[in-house]
Amino acid sequence: MQKQYEKYKEKKLSKEEYLQEKQNFLSKKQRLEQELEKASRLNDVKEMSNLADVGEITKGFVDTMVEKIVVSRYGGVEIELKEE
Numbered sequence: 207m208q209k210q211y212e213k214y215k216e217k218k219l220s221k222e223e224y225l226q227e228k229q230n231f232l233s234k235k236q237r238l239e240q241e242l243e244k245a246s247r248l249n250d251v252k253e254m255s256n257l258a259d260v261g262e263i264t265k266g267f268v269d270t271m272v273e274k275i276v277v278s279r280y281g282g283v284e285i286e287l288k289e290e
Contacts, residue, residue: 207231 207228214224276284 210219210224210227210231213219214221219227271287273286273288276286278284
C-alpha cells in the first residue's frame with residue numbers, strides 16, 4: 207500500500223487508481239482477517255473436541271479460552287468463551 211501511495215504522490219498513479227487499489231487492498235485485508243478468525247475458531251473447536259476425548263481441562267486452556275464459568279444452584283453449568 208505504501209508503494210501505491212508513493213506512486214500516487216509522484217503522479218505516477220491517478221487518484222482514482224490509487225483509491226481503487228486502496229479499496230482492493232482493504233477488502234483483501236478484511237477477507238484474510240475473517241479467514242484467520244475462522245481458522246482460529248476451528249482450531250478452538252478441535253481443541254475442545256480433543257478435551258472431550260481426554261476428559262481433562264488444563265489451567266492453560268481455561269486461562270486462554272474461558273471468560274467465565276457460571277454454576278447454577280440447580281447444578282447447571284454455563285461456560286462463556288472469550289471473544290477473540
